[in-house]
Amino acid sequence: MAALELPATFQDLAHWGAEWSLDSEKARHFKRVYSDFATVKGFFDEVNPRMDAIIGYLNTLNIIDPKQLAAPDRNLYYLAATCIEMSHPIDMKWRGTDIDDKFPSERLHFVDVAGR
Numbered sequence: 627m628a629a630l631e632l633p634a635t636f637q638d639l640a641h642w643g644a645e646w647s648l649d650s651e652k653a654r655h656f657k658r659v660y661s662d663f664a665t666v667k668g669f670f671d672e673v674n675p676r677m678d679a680i681i682g683y684l685n686t687l688n689i690i691d692p693k694q695l696a697a698p699d700r701n702l703y704y705l706a707a708t709c710i711e712m713s714h715p716i717d718m719k720w721r722g723t724d725i726d727d728k729f730p731s732e733r734l735h736f737v738d739v740a741g742r
Contacts, residue, residue: 630705631698635683639673639705647704649692654711666712673709680706 629640630647646669648654658666673680684703689695692703 630701632702633698646708647701648708649704654708670712670716
């Protein structure tokens with residue numbers, strides 16, 4: 627997996643690559659559902675302790691739309707979003723990365739912020 631371009635302070639997380647810096651809720655959902663628990667936990671355990679610093683850094687940029695961010699900052703934003711959305715199985719002590727007997731992910735319809 628190719629390293630991800632991130633701000634210098636967070637370059638130690640770059641090895642997670644574009645595979646984990648996902649720009650849509652749909653992509654993050656399917657990444658969680660179809661990844662094995664150990665991989666999701668490894669990602670979460672490394673990125674989550676840095677979340678306060680990541681959020682603090684992103685807050686200094688004063689930009690609401692991540693698409694307006696420079697590439698390294700945008701990549702960091704999406705890496706943080708992925709971490710937040712990967713937290714469910716860990717925080718709720720699931721045995722896997724998704725709920726048993728749930729509504730099929732393939733039938734979900736994801737709507738972006740603009741409602742499209």
